[in-house]
Amino acid sequence: AQSVTQLDSHVxxxxxxxxxxxxxxxxxYSPSLFWYVQHPNKGLQLLLKYTSAATLVKGINGFEAEFxxxxxxxxxxxxxxxxxxxxxxxxxxxxxxxxxxxxxxxTGTRLTIIx
Amino acid sequence: DAMVIQNPRYQVTQFGKPVTxxxxxxxxxxxxxxxxxxxxxxxxLLFHYYDKDFNNExxxxxxxxxxxxxxxxxxxxxxxxxxxxxxxxxxxxxxGGGGTDTQYFGPGTRLxxx
Numbered sequence: 001a002q003s004v005t006q007l008d009s010h011v012x013x014x015x016x017x018x019x020x021x022x023x024x025x026x027x028x029y030s031p032s033l034f035w036y037v038q039h040p041n042k043g044l045q046l047l048l049k050y051t052s053a054a055t056l057v058k059g060i061n062g063f064e065a066e067f068x069x070x071x072x073x074x075x076x077x078x079x080x081x082x083x084x085x086x087x088x089x090x091x092x093x094x095x096x097x098x099x100x101x102x103x104x105x106x107t108g109t110r111l112t113i114i115x
Numbered sequence: 116d117a118m119v120i121q122n123p124r125y126q127v128t129q130f131g132k133p134v135t136x137x138x139x140x141x142x143x144x145x146x147x148x149x150x151x152x153x154x155x156x157x158x159x160l161l162f163h164y165y166d167k168d169f170n171n172e173x174x175x176x177x178x179x180x181x182x183x184x185x186x187x188x189x190x191x192x193x194x195x196x197x198x199x200x201x202x203x204x205x206x207x208x209x210x211g212g213g214g215t216d217t218q219y220f221g222p223g224t225r226l227x228x229x
Contacts, residue, residue: 041225042223043119043121043221044220045220046219102160108156
């Protein structure tokens with residue numbers, strides 16, 4: 001079984017300040033973890049993924065996430081928020097079954113950027 | 116650019132009137148997925164195809180059907196839409212080659228049921 005908990009449903013930060021979106025996971029297997037971003041009325045875009053290589057993963061648009069097995073966490077960070085970062089963010093854990101990726105989504109974190 | 120395309124982007128239908136949503140991909144991926152996403156919720160997997168093998172999620176209503184005539188195309192048919200079926204429908208693909216595979220999502224079709 002696997003699950004994902006996003007600890008904050010809403011996060012608001014001022015433009016230019018750091019962003020932290022928190023995610024904890026539970027998985028019976030060595031997990032693959034993803035962060036996806038969804039802008040209003042758009043599909044999901046992959047920000048980054050962890051696949052048991054380096055624990056610090058760098059993604060697009062200046063985002064990065066650190067896999068911490070001891071804390072079962074995969075928090076998403078960005079040093080300086082931009083207005084265009086305002087969106088919904090989903091932390092996702094993946095289970096590969098016979099070549100099929102089954103994703104378990106967190107409930108999402110809505111990021112608001114204050115000008 | 117290789118991508119996942121969904122048509123139409125917005126679909127309006129009437130209560131009980133069948134509707135078909137379309138997804139195509141130029142990634143040549145083996146696996147195609149359909150998700151339903153209601154407002155302010157996470158996407159919910161409805162079913163997926165591994166090549167021609169259809170896999171239905173246990174809680175997907177019978178009202179939802181899917182077809183995959185070839186590698187590139189996949190359709191979602193809603194036989195008798197109800198008001199509760201109004202949602203964003205997302206198509207995704209993955210290579211299906213085993214290991215850790217990324218799902219690539221289309222832009223979605225927003226369905227309104229009147």
